[in-house]
Amino acid sequence: MKKPTIKEIIDFEKSSDMVNHPPHYNQYGIECIDAIKACTGKHFDSYLQGNILKYLWRYDYKNGIEDLKKAQWYLSKLIEIRDDNKS
Numbered sequence: 001m002k003k004p005t006i007k008e009i010i011d012f013e014k015s016s017d018m019v020n021h022p023p024h025y026n027q028y029g030i031e032c033i034d035a036i037k038a039c040t041g042k043h044f045d046s047y048l049q050g051n052i053l054k055y056l057w058r059y060d061y062k063n064g065i066e067d068l069k070k071a072q073w074y075l076s077k078l079i080e081i082r083d084d085n086k087s
Contacts, residue, residue: 019069033077048078 026032037044051074059067 018066019073045078045081048074048081052078 036047040047052071055067055071055074059065059071063070
């Protein structure tokens, strides 16, 4: 059996990471979040806030900890863009 390359291992880890790199949100080399940021412009923070609320609202009924991690991911992204805007 052939030993996997580092790139193959990283690609596999990314494809199985449903919080940071869900494979269904990366088509043709473009991350969905980047396309949404480009489309929403100055309203991108509102999009992030909506997703934070969505995942917090449903976590106990749908995906549990995974939804809390997704809410955390969106909150981290919101903090990142707010922090960038202060500079």
